[in-house]
Amino acid sequence: MSLKDTAIQDQVKSYYGKRLKRSEDLQSNVSCSKHCTPLSKSARDAMTLIHPEVTERYFGCGLVVPEGLEGCNVLDLGSGSGRDSYILSKLVGPNGHVTGVDMTDELIEVSRKFISYHQEKFSYKEANIEFIQGYIEMLGAAGIQNNKFDVLISNCVICLCPDKKAVFEEAYRVLKEGGEMYFSDMYASETLDEKLKEDSMLWGEGLAGALYWKDLIGLVKECGFSTPYLVTASHIKIHKDELLQKTGVVKYASGTYRFFKLPFDGETRKACVAYRGTVTDHQDELMFDSSHTFQKDKAVEVDGELAMVLKTSRFATHFVIQPTECEAPVNDGIQQYCHLNPFTLADKQGSSTRKCAKT
Ligand SMILES: C[S@@+](CC[C@H](N)C(=O)[O-])C[C@H]1O[C@@H](n2cnc3c(N)ncnc32)[C@H](O)[C@@H]1O
Incomplete structure (x- = not known):
């Protein structure tokens, strides 16, 4: 990591450690509520049990609660x-x-202070959570081994990291085969001007380090992951005029994407899949992403990559998967990724903004 990267990390650390005391201190917020995606009953119930001091210093920009987590080893x-x-x-x-x-x-x-509190609230004999101090670009130095996790989550963090490639490479290394990265982050409507990257407040708010959304796709594929799937998105509103003047015509959106570590030699053949209705809280249907919702017992054809995701991930036991004869085309043109644009999805979901802001 370069000296400049270390200086950015120090600024971000000071922004979150010293300057921001409560969620409301952030100068940019998602315009929809932080709970715009329907949250499962179990997740809603769990949220009511979280200590207020923890919730008060929540600085995320989306919801990172993937389905089917029972028994999983998760890294935040x-x-x-x-x-x-x-x-x-x-x-x-x-x-x-869970490891944070x-x-x-x-x-x-703050996070370590409430481990026993939550263990008691959840009626666990032993705590199932630990928090490690370290850098997500260097998980090895934090003692995190290869192929260890079923699921990685992250909420509004990668936009604060100067070296995103290092983060995705580490994420790939520590995930098991079939493991999933499911995360919310801030994205820019275009590639950012280098001048924006000089400003410490823009870095703190995630506005200087947000990836142009199309750049995410190439980057994660280069690190070995599947194509990302876009789950949900919201527009981001910047409240401070001083920041708006600096960001100019650039727009920001929060997007939740999921992608998977697939086997190297996996077959990319289309398949016919039927959801069994067995994921907790999702008996009737499973919304996998903004383009795929699987109805219970209804067979549908999926492309080769999604077939492999379902076959090799923790979702395998929840689907009946049968090969179909034809070979799936390889998806490689960036133009084919317009369904992954968080700005377009945020526009579509915008009509529900007021309704979900009350949740
Ligand atoms: C916007 S806050 C989000 C925190 C948390 N995910 C939440 O939703 O409340 C960003 C967090 O990322 C952490 N962070 C930023 N860059 C990091 C890095 N390179 N390594 C580890 N943590 C980092 C900051 O310390 C801060 O706690």
Whole structure:
């Protein structure tokens, strides 16, 4: 990591550790509520059990609660005060485990303070959560081994990291085969001017380091992952005029994407799949992403990559998967990725903004 990258990390650390005390102190927010995607009953129940001091220092920009987490080993990249980590520690159950990694002393301290509190609230014999202080670009230095996790989550963190490739390479290394990265982050409507990257407040708010959304696709594929799937998106509103003047014509959106570590030699053949209705809280249908919702017992054809995702991930037991004869075309043109544009999806979902803001 370059000296400049270290200086950015120090600024971000000070922004979250010293300057921001509560969620409301952020100068940019998602325009829809943070709970715009329907949240499962189990997740809603878990959220009510989280200690208020943890919730008060929540700085995320989306919801990172993927389905089917029972028994999973989960890693939260940039866990902050630990809100999402604690919600997931309830959802994975006593046989699962959650590890949170964060670089900022003050936030790691808050997250660690409430481990026994939540263990009691969740009625667990032993705590199933730990928080490690470290950098997500260097998970090895934080003691995190290869092929260890079923699921990685992250909420509004990668936009704060100067070296995103290092983050995705580490994410790939520590995930098991079939494992999933499911994360919310801020994206820009275009490639950012280098001048924006000089400003410490823009870095702190995630506005200087947000990826142009199309760049995410190439980057994660280069690191070995499947094509990303876009789950949900919202527009981001910047409140401070001073920041708006600096960002100019650039627009920002929050997007939740999911992608998978697939086997190298996996077959990319189309398949006919039928959801069994067995994922907790999703008996009738499973919304996989904004383009695929699987109805219980209804067979549908999926492309080769999605077939492999369903076959090799924790979703395998929840689907009947049968090969079809034809070979799937390889998807490689960037033009084919317009369904992954968070701005377009945020426009579509915008009509429900007012309704979900009350949730
Ligand atoms: C916007 S806050 C989000 C925190 C948490 N995910 C949440 O939703 O409340 C960003 C967090 O990322 C952490 N962070 C930023 N860059 C990091 C890095 N390179 N390594 C580890 N943590 C980092 C910060 O310390 C901060 O806690």
